[in-house]
Amino acid sequence: MSAPVIHPAQRNLVDIAPTESYRPADPVWVYRAGAWRAGVVEVASARAATVTYRTGASRGTAVDTMTAECVFARDDLDPALDHR
16 A cells, blocks of 8 residues: 655645545545554544544554544555455
């Protein structure tokens, strides 16, 4: 998988999809702890998305709510997350 290389603060606002455009089970990248991590949308609203994401190289996951600049659509499959 190739994660985005841009820091969320450097993203162009016109390129950021609103969180309400995501649906449950959509594969995404989320920016947490200084890195983009593979995740899956649980729920989204106009202000934020709640995402289950991988915490690192292990199969462990975490759940967090984040704003649009920290969420990026993901095309690559992640076998630990995309089994739903």
